[in-house]
Amino acid sequence: MAAHDALKRFLTSVIGRKMLMAVTGLLLIGFLIAHMSGNLLIFVSPEAFNDYSHALISNPLIYIAEFGLLALFVAHLASGILVTRNNKLARPVAYQADEYAGAPSRKSIASSTMIYSGILVLLFVPLHLWSFKFGAYYESAADPGVRDLHRLVIEKFAHAGYVAWYVLAMIVIGFHLWHGFGSGFESLGVKYRKGLRRFGQALAVVIAGGFTMIPLLVYFMGEQP
Numbered sequence: 001m002a003a004h005d006a007l008k009r010f011l012t013s014v015i016g017r018k019m020l021m022a023v024t025g026l027l028l029i030g031f032l033i034a035h036m037s038g039n040l041l042i043f044v045s046p047e048a049f050n051d052y053s054h055a056l057i058s059n060p061l062i063y064i065a066e067f068g069l070l071a072l073f074v075a076h077l078a079s080g081i082l083v084t085r086n087n088k089l090a091r092p093v094a095y096q097a098d099e100y101a102g103a104p105s106r107k108s109i110a111s112s113t114m115i116y117s118g119i120l121v122l123l124f125v126p127l128h129l130w131s132f133k134f135g136a137y138y139e140s141a142a143d144p145g146v147r148d149l150h151r152l153v154i155e156k157f158a159h160a161g162y163v164a165w166y167v168l169a170m171i172v173i174g175f176h177l178w179h180g181f182g183s184g185f186e187s188l189g190v191k192y193r194k195g196l197r198r199f200g201q202a203l204a205v206v207i208a209g210g211f212t213m214i215p216l217l218v219y220f221m222g223e224q225p
């Protein structure tokens with residue numbers, strides 16, 4: 001009972017929610033690094049990409065991983081909304097001018113638009129799953145029994161509008177990570193360090209850049225990216 005009360009107190013406090021937002025956000029960044037790296041196999045060969053996806057989907061542990069991912073996503077979203085609402089309640093009248101104070105303030109376009117870039121991710125993920133995870137099922141000709149996800153990716157990114165949407169979404173996700181990584185560590189009590197913040201910003205560029213390369217190269221270089 002005492003543990004239950006402590007957890008309740010933690011999750012209803014601003015700092016508790018910020019810490020939850022930080023831990024779940026940093027773990028989601030871990031997923032993005034793995035997902036982006038795996039996706040780059042598309043540039044190795046169709047078989048490399050399909051075999052990698054097959055190994056993931058045919059592993060029974062995938063259900064646990066998917067459940068964990070969903071739980072992280074929901075917890076991150078809920079804590080993000082509650083923290084934003086709390087910030088708004090604490091300052092019911094917004095600042096008149098949205099000026100960026102310059103150093104040592106860490107306020108930036110990325111930091112003040114976290115809720116909006118977050119909403120775009122919320123829109124992006126279900127649409128993305130609809131297109132790929134639940135999209136057309138092709139069987140690989142080279143490897144019967146293996147899903148030809150490579151073909152699906154090539155087909156989707158043959159459309160300019162689709163490529164533009166992905167590039168836009170990846171840039172916005174990049175903005176979210178630009179601020180999220182460093183501030184996540186700060187919420188967990190890691191003292192502010194410029195190096196850590198810069199590392200997070202570089203990571204955001206690598207993740208968003210790696211993802212963006214896929215639709216662009218598939219579109220401009222055709223069947224063999």
Ligand code: HEM
Pocket residue numbers: 035039053056057062066069121125128129132133149153166173211212214215
């Ligand atoms: C060019 C960029 C991307 C490509 C080509 C891509 C490709 C794919 C493919 C092919 C799958 C289906 C995997 C399968 O069913 O085995 C997938 C699943 C998924 N993608 Fe992406 N993805 C991209 C970007 C992203 C981004 C930016 C996010 C998150 C913000 C994301 C989140 C997910 C999630 C959550 C799944 C479901 C994983 C699962 O249930 O196992 N993807 N992606």
